[in-house]
Amino acid sequence: MSETVTLAKALTLGLRRALEDDPKVLVMGEDVGKLGGVFRVTDGLQKEFGESRVFDTPLAESGIVGTAVGLAMRGYRPVVEIQFDGFVFPAFDQIVSQVAKMHARSRGDVPMPVVIRIPYGGGIGAVEHHSESPEAYFAHTPGLRVVTPSTPADAYWMIQQAVRCADPVVFLEPKRRYWEKAPVDTGGSAPGPLFAGRVARPGRDVTLACYGPMVRTCLDAAAAAQQEGHDLEVLDLRSLSPLDLDLVTESVERTHRLVVVHEAPVFLGLGAEIAARVQECCFYALEAPVLRVGGYHAPYPPSRLEEHFLPDLDRVLDAVDRVLAH
Amino acid sequence: MSETVTLAKALTLGLRRALEDDPKVLVMGEDVGKLGGVFRVTDGLQKEFGESRVFDTPLAESGIVGTAVGLAMRGYRPVVEIQFDGFVFPAFDQIVSQVAKMHARSRGDVPMPVVIRIPYGGGIGAVEHHSESPEAYFAHTPGLRVVTPSTPADAYWMIQQAVRCADPVVFLEPKRRYWEKAPVDTGGSAPGPLFAGRVARPGRDVTLACYGPMVRTCLDAAAAAQQEGHDLEVLDLRSLSPLDLDLVTESVERTHRLVVVHEAPVFLGLGAEIAARVQECCFYALEAPVLRVGGYHAPYPPSRLEEHFLPDLDRVLDAVDRVLAH
């Protein structure tokens, strides 16, 4: 049962299966009903599962997440859609003060199986507040889990695993990759655990750790580097919290060089944590400092500048050159 | 003109002087008027400067910060008080989407000289949501500046400098140190720039980088280590964004060993960024990995457990032993 679908469509299929598998699963958010979401990820779901399971909400993100908390307390498994990355902040309080803490404060009596879907990142020529990469805020928050797929197959399986997870999952969707197609085997069950990374491309000389939208960029960089005789290993982290550190250290022990790539500003971005852990775990294995390629310490610029803001193949290779120069 | 005052009182004096110096300065927040704030930091200010300059607001943090934005656009310099760290999150959207971006998006036409005061951190035996250390969220946000004093003298001067700064400043007040006393010279002008760290204690063997409430803890640790023959240098970072990286690297070039200490969870806390930068800048100078001592990846626990959650002298010394063992 293999279909070639876009990442967005893979999410639709995954959500549909999650709705089929468990009558307690709900899909809610702005415009997720008739419209099927501004990216059509929930397309057709309301028609199939009815307005009580797939429904439009008032335009208020704190309300979306706050009512999802209540629904979860009543035994439902809400999958909420935040329309764009920049609009998750009105819900930030409910996420960090309630969603993240409920299980701990209730000593396990009140689980929070809530999935918060957020299309994130830049690269689509959008206006302000539509290209943010807020993952570090969530990854720094104990009690949350944060994952992000980079391929249609991962999108299909990871969304289902996120829905089944007993903990709250911030599910980041790389919106500039929504339209990329690849075959997805929809039969059987998930090929691996949700909270583990994967080797997207094995290599020997330098490790590139990345996730979400940057996986494609790093694979392209690796292909280009190949021409110049450098064999790069690309790790798709998939899970940002928990972080699959073993995958990274195992790779670095072999390559001795690491570059972390993400769109979010470098300062206190995920790369900071990865660099901090790797320099601790692989102190003697590293032959060069861990380098980071990411967004600048500036608000996301107007779209005509985004190509300069976003890490691209050249900037990744520039960092690769620098770690290799050591 | 030297007075021995508590850190809280030093803030009051600093705020009073800021109000005196500039008629555009306003102080606003919950209970800041008659009550003088729950920690009495604004004590007496409403009486002295009137209800139009020092005023109580409705109980809504997004409203507090959002109206401060409007007041700033009208030419005022609002100093807003968030009652406790855990209550800044309802204002998070206004802070990251508006306060942080306004200057950039208006290409300098609309400055945002807003100070957001937040008593933060644990150690006072408080109930939930009253002991958070949210600094990393703000430091990761381009457009904001984040500072935190650790002594009455710094409190007195830094608050005035923050008010005068043309950029928005998140001003974090180490609440467990509010009652610590020290002499403050209130004459003249600020002894140094706002966005620079300082050597709180010079030393040769290991560098401890810390800020806010942990400065006292690290100084105590250094005193204890002295007994065992270890000479620790303690850096009080004071400014978390921008970070005074030169201060840290200069120290590490001498000591070759660094431990970063903060209350916030280690994962993506400030220590991550410092470790990432130092391993890059001081790759060959480091004789041990940068270690971090901080909060755990868990919601702040009930207060009877906070002594185990918060880094203390012993945990700092344990890390010092570990970097020295390399």
Next chain:
Amino acid sequence: MRADIPAEPGTPAELVQLLTPEGERVHHPDYDLTLADDEYRSLFRDLVLVRRVDVEATALQRQGELGLWASLLGQEAAQVGSGRALQPDDFCFPTYREHGVAFTRGVDPLQLLALFRGVSNGGWDPHEHNFALYTIVIGNQCLHAVGYAMGVQRDQADTAVIAYFGDGASSQGDVNESFIWAAVFDAPVVFFCQNNQWAISEPLEKQTRIPLYRRAAGFGFPGVRVDGNDVLAVLAVTRAHLQRAREGGGPSLIEAFTYRMGAHTTSDDPTRYRLASDLEAWKLKDPVERLRSFLWRQQLADQAFFDGVDAEAEALAVRLRDGCRSLPDPTPEQIFDQVYAEPHPLVAQERAELTAYLASFEEGHR
């Protein structure tokens, strides 16, 4: 101060009252209540016990046994009246001051003390009592209540939900959003605002310029103001609105007009911001004395009954005092135990590190 917030609770038409401050039974055209004699007595018993819990907890805080206490003094009728209006299946979302409601839901007051002592961030199983954990971040719980009520709708259950909040909380975005959601989805929820007229040091006019119950009309559902110191009126009004919710009538807002007789919490000093005379005036409206007078007047109770209740209160106080002191401290490992429902490698690692670190002291390595 704004001219249009009445300092007095309002015109008789505006304020639902069934028992005058003197303990006289009055009638109201829209709300009435008929109780059996022992129900009146049992309400009185709850008021007294709840007050006793509060007094004892305040004392325990003074003795250093609790880190903090948020007193409900003066709000017993608002809490017991509304709490007793609930059916067992109804679900309740409290703030941090609903000790009286907790009592009516069968939560052991000792569990409240555990929270304020700092041995727990929760204290009871919400599902056991249909009573959510206390919520400290002002307003958050109102959205939870609406979400829960939306779940009730999906379950087609005969259940209502009640959301407690304060006059100060009425200013929060979350509370107003919860009104919108409840209206749009016609959720079976009763918003119960205890207007005790203070948000720490801020008087009501810092939050609104008209009576709070009128907020509801702007969102398209009914609002009513009840005398919050009149347990009978609160019971009657809450019962009616819960029943309305259960029958598909949608949300409503009850404003219980009352007064915070004590400090905001044990950390607060109200002499800095309010007049002693205000307090004196409100003492005349005491919710417990009001029902006591009624019981006497109507000869529904005798001295033996009152003595019995007092003795029960005293026994409860003793149990709390002893129980509080012997509440076990949590173990350090509990920091990590329930952060996640499923395994998490970082938490596991940090837990192991802390255990090893603590062991290193015990083994005398330090």
Next chain:
Amino acid sequence: MRADIPAEPGTPAELVQLLTPEGERVHHPDYDLTLADDEYRSLFRDLVLVRRVDVEATALQRQGELGLWASLLGQEAAQVGSGRALQPDDFCFPTYREHGVAFTRGVDPLQLLALFRGVSNGGWDPHEHNFALYTIVIGNQCLHAVGYAMGVQRDQADTAVIAYFGDGASSQGDVNESFIWAAVFDAPVVFFCQNNQWAISEPLEKQTRIPLYRRAAGFGFPGVRVDGNDVLAVLAVTRAHLQRAREGGGPSLIEAFTYRMGAHTTSDDPTRYRLASDLEAWKLKDPVERLRSFLWRQQLADQAFFDGVDAEAEALAVRLRDGCRSLPDPTPEQIFDQVYAEPHPLVAQERAELTAYLASFEEGHR
């Protein structure tokens, strides 16, 4: 759909109208307007020019010159009427769709195109036009408006503030908090809700079950519903409420009842969620045609005038088309230029790194 949201704008008593859809002048007991003949004509001119800007921008987006455009089609009267009610000193807080208001404030439409083309996140100096930057995060600007109005109070200035928002935005916490603040501080602000009946694909009943103007009463200030397709009524009502604010009368809410004739933005496809017949019905209420009929009927304008306006519109369109294409792209260094007002070492470092990196290409190092 809830029965109590009228599909029609409301009873005549509820909806302020001064010009019928047929262009007939009617009177209203509370609001009236007397304009000089050239003022009528000038309003018409604005409506036509604003519509032309919108049509041109939509075309430019189709041609790939803009990343996005949010059309105001159908809302010209609501925007021109309210914008023209403002005094020069009054300050205005728009959403992202207030192109018509921007026009009345003297913002060059080219600056709007710059924003949607992605060469700027702002586009004009708010202080030059007393017109804030567009706000995309729904509802944020309403609090800014109240804050600004609180500043006006402190300056004792004879100035009013207007905050624009949509029907969807009425659900946001920020918007409701702004009502509370405005009421409590009696701020000189007019909340101007353009109820175009849609929030992207969501119809009004997903946000409220009663007409939005009634929300205001729940917060203690007046609310009024005006025919948003009637430029005269909008002008009259907005003028009156701005004046009230300037005179210390405090906040009010105007709901301009209108209809989004186009898609939400150029990315949207309204055929997925609404009926073509709805649109047809609203075409009969077109704001531009309505005033045109009035001018004809009253012989306030002749063909030469109408031709002149059309020519002016065409010239504007040409200027925009050419101007848009030749808007210079920002330089990469502008990413860093204004992040902070004062020097920031990390920004300076990253700026230098990017410059060096870009130079390495130019020098042919790659």
